[in-house]
Amino acid sequence: MRISHLPVAGKLAELGVELRPGASLAELTSLAIGGATDRLLIRRYESLPEVIHLLDSEAIPHRFLGGGTNVLVTDGELPWVILQLPSVNPGVRIEGNCAFVDAAADLGGTVTFCAKNNLGGMEGLIGVPGSVGGALRMNAGAYGMQIGSYVREVELYRAASGQIETLRGEQVRFDYRHTSFAPEDVMLRVKLELPSKPYRQILDGIRVCNEKRRASQPLNQKSAGCIFKNPPGASAGRMIDELALKGHRWGGAMVSDRHANFFVNIGQATCEDMLALIDDVRERVQRSFGFDLENEVIVWKN
Numbered sequence: 001m002r003i004s005h006l007p008v009a010g011k012l013a014e015l016g017v018e019l020r021p022g023a024s025l026a027e028l029t030s031l032a033i034g035g036a037t038d039r040l041l042i043r044r045y046e047s048l049p050e051v052i053h054l055l056d057s058e059a060i061p062h063r064f065l066g067g068g069t070n071v072l073v074t075d076g077e078l079p080w081v082i083l084q085l086p087s088v089n090p091g092v093r094i095e096g097n098c099a100f101v102d103a104a105a106d107l108g109g110t111v112t113f114c115a116k117n118n119l120g121g122m123e124g125l126i127g128v129p130g131s132v133g134g135a136l137r138m139n140a141g142a143y144g145m146q147i148g149s150y151v152r153e154v155e156l157y158r159a160a161s162g163q164i165e166t167l168r169g170e171q172v173r174f175d176y177r178h179t180s181f182a183p184e185d186v187m188l189r190v191k192l193e194l195p196s197k198p199y200r201q202i203l204d205g206i207r208v209c210n211e212k213r214r215a216s217q218p219l220n221q222k223s224a225g226c227i228f229k230n231p232p233g234a235s236a237g238r239m240i241d242e243l244a245l246k247g248h249r250w251g252g253a254m255v256s257d258r259h260a261n262f263f264v265n266i267g268q269a270t271c272e273d274m275l276a277l278i279d280d281v282r283e284r285v286q287r288s289f290g291f292d293l294e295n296e297v298i299v300w301k302n
């Protein structure tokens with residue numbers, strides 16, 4: 001979707017929005033799949049309610065992108081624009097045991113910044129790519145921990161009120177790769193409360209997690225992490241592996257030969273290739289094990 005030619009472009013500029021016409025989602029996502037659209041960088045958080053109001057009143061559909069590491073985007077000209085917060089470094093401020101973090105901050109960078117300030121707990125998240133905002137939305141987690149456990153406050157744009165509000169941690173439900181935020185809510189900042197730990201000890205934990213990832217995941221290939229959620233009491237990856245589907249291909253999409261729940265783009269995979277592979281694997285798991293696997297990856301179709 002292109003808005004560059006509309007008068008609305010001028011109004012967006014007044015609201016501190018940088019318009020990047022014709023951005024390729026293949027270049028903005030870790031799967032390297034996706035078509036083109038206009039990208040709007042929100043340079044002033046506070047203007048988000050007005051920006052969204054303007055887009056809605058002009059009937060311009062929009063979606064919010066973080067680091068693009070958990071989305072599978074359709075190909076071709078996209079019928080919505082992309083909103084994004086520009087990256088910040090480090091985007092973290094420490095006060096006692098609390099870290100105040102911008103949603104645009106890099107998740108791994110945040111874990112390390114907190115570690116250097118002797119705040120631990122998030123070692124498992126090292127190696128999870130993407131932004132802190134995306135991690136909040138997905139309740140990212142690994143190796144027995146999840147970010148939601150440390151959330152004390154979230155500042156967000158709430159679609160229901162059209163305003164920026166602050167929620168206390170206990171007002172949000174953080175479940176396995178799912179949260180109670182409304183689909184159109186946009187996280188802007190978070191306050192995390194983290195346990196004190198000596199830097200050296202946190203580094204040891206980080207090293208262990210890094211080694212586990214390196215040993216089991218296709219880190220140098222284009223993926224979105226795990227494609228499916230694990231059903232209660234079962235492992236999606238183990239079931240796919242038991243069906244001998246590692247290396248199974250559909251066009252340019254392939255089940256990783258290192259980790260059966262990672263599907264990789266081995267060349268010029270299209271969104272349709274990846275979706276066909278996902279459906280095929282889901283069907284085989286359903287037939288053999290009786291589980292209906294739910295996507296962990298977020299699919300953006302038209």
Ligand SMILES: Cc1cc2nc3c(=O)[nH]c(=O)nc-3n(C[C@H](O)[C@H](O)[C@H](O)COP(=O)(O)OP(=O)(O)OC[C@H]3O[C@@H](n4cnc5c(N)ncnc54)[C@H](O)[C@@H]3O)c2cc1C
Pocket residue numbers: 030063064065066067068069070071103127128129130131132133134135136137138139140141142185186187188217219223224225226298
């Ligand atoms: C190699 C690899 C390993 C991975 N390992 C793990 C793992 O161990 N554990 C795990 O949980 N995940 C893992 N992932 C998946 C992914 O990295 C996480 O889900 C990550 O938290 C997504 O963040 P993002 O900023 O990239 O979100 P995006 O992919 O950009 O977006 C994901 C969803 O969040 C929404 N979103 C993003 N930012 C915001 C915001 N500020 N406000 C509101 N909504 C927002 C988007 O609209 C979208 O619906 C892995 C991915 C890769 C590629």
